[in-house]
Structures are given as structure tokens and as C-alpha cells.
Amino acid sequence: MASSSSSIHFLLLFCLLFISTLARLSPATTTTTLDVASSLQRTQHILSFHPQSVQPFQNQPLFFNSSVFSVPLHSRGSVHKTHHTDYKSLVLSRLQRDSARVDSLNTRLLFALNGVKKSEIQAEALSTPIISGTSQGSGEYFTRVGVGSPAKQYYMVLDTGSDINWIQCEPCADCYQQSDPIFNPSGSSTYSPVSCESRQCTSLDVSVCRGGKCLYQVSYGDGSYTVGEFVTETVSLGNSGRIKGVALGCGHDNEGLFVGAAGLVGLGGGSMSLTSQMKATSFSYCLVDRDSTGSSTLDFNSGLPADAVVAPLMKSGKIDTFYYIGLTGFSVGGQPVKISPGLFDMDDSGDGGVIIDCGTAITRLQTQAYNALRDAFVKLTTDLPTASGVALFDTCYDLSSRSSVKIPTVSFHFGGGKSMDLAANNYMIPVDSSGTYCFAFAPTTSSMSIIGNVQQQGTRVSFDLANSRVGFSSHKC
Numbered sequence: 001m002a003s004s005s006s007s008i009h010f011l012l013l014f015c016l017l018f019i020s021t022l023a024r025l026s027p028a029t030t031t032t033t034l035d036v037a038s039s040l041q042r043t044q045h046i047l048s049f050h051p052q053s054v055q056p057f058q059n060q061p062l063f064f065n066s067s068v069f070s071v072p073l074h075s076r077g078s079v080h081k082t083h084h085t086d087y088k089s090l091v092l093s094r095l096q097r098d099s100a101r102v103d104s105l106n107t108r109l110l111f112a113l114n115g116v117k118k119s120e121i122q123a124e125a126l127s128t129p130i131i132s133g134t135s136q137g138s139g140e141y142f143t144r145v146g147v148g149s150p151a152k153q154y155y156m157v158l159d160t161g162s163d164i165n166w167i168q169c170e171p172c173a174d175c176y177q178q179s180d181p182i183f184n185p186s187g188s189s190t191y192s193p194v195s196c197e198s199r200q201c202t203s204l205d206v207s208v209c210r211g212g213k214c215l216y217q218v219s220y221g222d223g224s225y226t227v228g229e230f231v232t233e234t235v236s237l238g239n240s241g242r243i244k245g246v247a248l249g250c251g252h253d254n255e256g257l258f259v260g261a262a263g264l265v266g267l268g269g270g271s272m273s274l275t276s277q278m279k280a281t282s283f284s285y286c287l288v289d290r291d292s293t294g295s296s297t298l299d300f301n302s303g304l305p306a307d308a309v310v311a312p313l314m315k316s317g318k319i320d321t322f323y324y325i326g327l328t329g330f331s332v333g334g335q336p337v338k339i340s341p342g343l344f345d346m347d348d349s350g351d352g353g354v355i356i357d358c359g360t361a362i363t364r365l366q367t368q369a370y371n372a373l374r375d376a377f378v379k380l381t382t383d384l385p386t387a388s389g390v391a392l393f394d395t396c397y398d399l400s401s402r403s404s405v406k407i408p409t410v411s412f413h414f415g416g417g418k419s420m421d422l423a424a425n426n427y428m429i430p431v432d433s434s435g436t437y438c439f440a441f442a443p444t445t446s447s448m449s450i451i452g453n454v455q456q457q458g459t460r461v462s463f464d465l466a467n468s469r470v471g472f473s474s475h476k477c
Helices: 002-025 036-048 087-113 367-379
Strands: 031-034 063-065 068-075 141-147 152-159 166-168 207-210 213-219 225-236 242-255 263-266 282-286 295-300 309-314 327-332 354-356 363-366 396-398 405-408 410-414 419-421 428-430 436-439 441-444 449-451 459-464 469-474
Touching (some): 327 367, 363 367
Parallel strands (some): 166 242, 363 441
Antiparallel strands (some): 068 141, 141 152, 166 263, 225 242, 282 295, 282 459, 309 469, 327 410, 363 449, 396 436, 410 419, 459 469
């Protein structure tokens, strides 16, 4: 009897030791908190927000210090009031715009990989879109810059996936509605058309020569386009910072979804982008939540913050506009997600790779990578009530009864062993005002993946162009 009791005690002790060992061997799942109540409140506010009612952008200071330029940066919704009356229709509109942009980015890459030259694209009369999707699509963030001498301030779309800067100009053959008065070249002493033989004109993808003047056209994936005269002008970034002779389009015929902005600032890697023309060694931005009416800054030559998570920044030999980043994988809940080694590598032909883009909203991942990431997330969220998919989102949850929830942390991994944890609202976003949230990633059949602005919001993204690095810094907005 005593022997039997000893055996039982021994088995109990063994079980306790075994369970304790398992607990030590199985790392705890890392989580982060999603503030459901706060984000739903923002969805209601952005629908009723009227920019003119509070005039939030008047008399804002612009900063200039030596070679460091800094200008305000705003979400699209805080500059132009939405016409949507419910949040879900606003989200669906955003996703439709976003899909058009992604298609256009992939089309541009396809042209580059197949060696389609600008001379093979017929310019026709430069009055309608040449090829829907030959460029990048409408932007989601606006910056405030000065154009002309004397300088007048305008809201401009910010776009890292585009090189050509342009602004709507008088006289207008067809101009969309913008928040500021349309730029009048006759009021500027530094306005100067460029010649057809100039480097600026020959650098354009689509251009024709008419009357000795260079005419340009840029078409976007959503059907938007701008047509006009290519010129040089003075661009002001701050009260004391002026850049003379910036090549930009003076658009006399402009249509599409740029409503609210006066034009576009191209921050891509090509020779005609603003960053290239001003010879910036670096630039950075912090994107506020798209439903926020707050603002942050777009900075030039400000360097990399000391606490930045740094990743390699690469360029393609086929297309110089895009910024490729050294993404190697992910983890969910602190556990690595299994994907094929080298899945995100760009090959010698320029195919594949991962670009970072402020104009694309939802991160697109190669299907294999997306499925692995989504499945890892779903496996750790079995306690959350599910909901039907919405548009391009196939993983959604009904959080209508919750004020906050714990969700597994999603992290990006970069070359050199660096990693960055995403905030909860960078990958679980509301798609209506009643509490439906979706996992904010989507698959793509393209070989190129895209890190979009939902994953970038709330983080200062710094492009160290001189040293081919990109840094991510939390709480630097």
C-alpha cells in the first residue's frame, strides 16, 4: 500500500516537472492591445469632419534650418471632406482606389521588365490617358508647399511611387476642384517653359514637342491624368527654403481622383522627382491615421533617428522610381512565420522584391507569404468572433461587443537580423462603424510585394538615400 502511494506521488511529481518543462520550452505568445472604442470613434468623426469649419491648416508654421527642410503632412480626409455618408462605403472606395494603384504599379514594372520604351508609347494628342495604369494612381496624403515667386502655398499629393511633379495651372481646359486657388503662371516671375531638347523633357515617359515647347502627360491607374506644359519653377519648402529651377508639369487638363490637392509631389528615385532635383541626401515622413484630422511632417536632409530600426534600401536596374526594401519575413505572436527562403528577393532581371510605398494603402504580399502570415494570425485568434470578408480582405472579426482586445503581435523582419513590431491598428483596421475589423494585408499574384501606408502609419519612415538604408522609428511624429 505504501509502495502504491509512493508511485502515485512519483507520477504526480513527474507530471508537474513535465508541465513545467513544457512551459519553459514553449515561448509565450506576444500580444498588443487594439483600442476598438477609440478607432470606431474616429470613423464617426471623419464622416462629419469639415475642413473649412475649423480651418486647421491656416497659418501653420513651416520650418527651415540650414539644409533641413520640413513641411506639414496631412491625411487626404483632413483636407477634403468625404462625400460618403457611412464608413463602409468610404472604405470600399479607398480599397477600389488602392487596387487601381497596385495594378498600375505592377503594369509599370511589367513595362520595365519587358523593355517597353517611352518611344513605343504613342502620345497622340496628349489630351486623354494614353494607357490606363502606366503610372501610379491617386495618393492618400497631402503636403503643403509653395510654388512660384512670390510663393503661394498649395496642398500637393505626396507620392513615393512617382517621379513627375505637377500642379494645376491657369488657363484650365479642364481642372478638377481643389482647396486652393489654381496656380496662375502669369503671377510668378520664375516660371519658365523647358525646351524640347532639354534633359528634363527627354526624361519624360510621354512627351511631345509643340511650338518649341515640351508638353507632358502622366496617366494614373484609376483613370486620373494630367496634361500640360513642362516647365521649371521655384518651389518653397519652409519660410526660408527655396529650390530654384525645379522641373514640374503645369497641367491645363487634369481629371480624376486628386480632388482637394493642387497637384503632386513625386518623391520616387527617378531623376525628375523632387528629392533627386533638390539633391536630398535623405527624406522622411510620418503618416497619421487616415481617419485622423491631425498632421505630421515631411522632412528633407534630416538624417536617420538614432533609435531607428534599419533595413537595406535597394534600387532596381530596370526601374529607378521604386524603393526596394530588404524584407526577409515575419513573426506572429513572437513566433517566426515559415516561408520559403529568398521569397522576397529581387532577381537579376529585376523581377520580384518588396517596395515601400506611401501611396498604396494595403500591404500586398506574394500569395504564399500572405497565406502563411494569415494562417499564423488566425491560429492565435480563435477566441475572437469572426465576420464575413470585405472586398479584398478575407480575414475579418466582429468586435462590436468589445472596447479593446488583445491580439498577437505582427512583426516585420529585415536583413541583418533587425525586426519591427507593428502597432495593433497597423494591421487590424475597421471597415465599418459598427465594429467589423479586418486583417489589413492582401495577397497578390505579382512577383513584387508592396508595404503600404496602413502598416507605416504612426511611424517615421526615413529614407537614407546617401547610404542606401531605410529606418523605422516609433513615436517620432
